[in-house]
Amino acid sequence: MAITAAMVKELREKTGAGMLDCKKALEDSGADIERAVDILREKGLAKAAKKSDRIAAEGLVSISISEDNKKASIVEVNSETDFVAKNEEFKTFVNDITTIVLKSNANTVEELSNEKYLDTESTVQETLNSKIATIGENMNIRRFDKFEVETGQVAGYIHGGGKIGVLVEMETDSNSDEVVALGKDIAMQVAAMNPKYISQKDVDPDYIAHEKEILIQQALNEGKPADIVEKMVVGRLNKQLKEVCLLDQPFVKNPDVTVGQLVQDLAKKLGTSINVSKTVRFEVGEGIEKKEENFAEEVAKQLKN
Template identity: 35%
Template sequence: MMNISAKMVKELRDKTGAGMMDCKKVLQESKGDVNEAIEMLRKKGLASANKKSQRVAAEGIIECYIHTGAKIGVMLELNCETDFVARRTEFQTLARDIAMQIAASPNVEYISVAKIPENIVDAEKRIETGREDLTNKPSAVKDKIVAGRIEKRLKELSLLDQPFIKQSEITIEDLIKKNIALIGENIQVRRFEKFIVGGGIEKKSNNFADEVAEILQNK
């Protein structure tokens, strides 16, 4: 099987909007012929997903998912273009899969890297720049390491960058694009909220030794 570089995959993805794994697959099948790969993606309906993603999506559903044990819950708004598509089984299955993904991803807080507030990005940069293992590194090397760590950290916070729990070779972004191609409408994650039992409540931590000492003093 021909070795396909990440650069070739990215270039094809930029041209077609298709998912990374789809691009890699057709490049392998076409032996690196980009034009043939584009044609193969078009036949599968995957090359049009990027264009559809620019259209207004104001319909959709709100999906609620409660994880086993009722300790974690997710509420998600997933949008499409028409109410007809919102009622389709494929769309509702996608909404549930994404809600389950959010519940299974403890670090995810934002829809995409682009949605992460600048103050959060700046805070992560300060943390990574100040790490002890970088103290004696040359500036150019240090900057490169920090940039790589920041990119990794921001992707950990981003829903669209998560490997799909049911098919780890694709991301949630790839999954959504596959469904755009399948359904024929734009699909967008509008917003989500995760609920964890006890979240945000400061729990009292009892120190047994202190309790014993207090009891003895009060005798």
């Protein structure tokens, strides 16, 4: 029976093994997919697939920035345990992926998975499967983002050894190192305070309407007269917006000035405009439901595998 591309694809999806390994297994099995699965398992090449249902909520965030500060990438790669996230092989893999993202045209994780892994003949997905088999935990490239500016600079910050990563894009004519230093400070601010928006003009009208409704109900529940509730709510809403908008927040290094004032001061000093145009913040495992397990039980499970 002839081995088709569809059969190779199906086997790859079942096992997570490399394309060439799947083709060879199909040849050895006489095009019997179930037997080919067994062959790959026997060789240890399907080990990654066996672990694919485990929750990977730990891991690392990494950033890579070009020498001219015009391009940058940020990547989150997840593992099952923090122990593996501290493994040097895992760290190297994450850094490599960040470098690949910086240089590639991939826009999705699926596209990235089919990119060549550095100077090897393997794809990113094939290399990831190999790492899973070697390290013994489920791992996945969860997400990435890329910044590229023509007129401006990009800066970044990593917090907690890779638990939080931030990139900041600034539109400006200046190539001063002071702009990059400012960007790093702003990235640190974003890491610490996690603002929802850059400025009040970016705020979603639906967010304002929703928050206003809640604040009105709060004021009424406090027994405030209905005729003054509207004025009270305006004041409370303005205060809340200053907390969720980056440029209105007190600067973490010097609470006497806002981030917006910090930007304006440097722009005035350099004689040019500086506009914080985009930020991205990745925190390891955010939004993933983590599985609570006793460490001793987890070790016992690993020993049984």
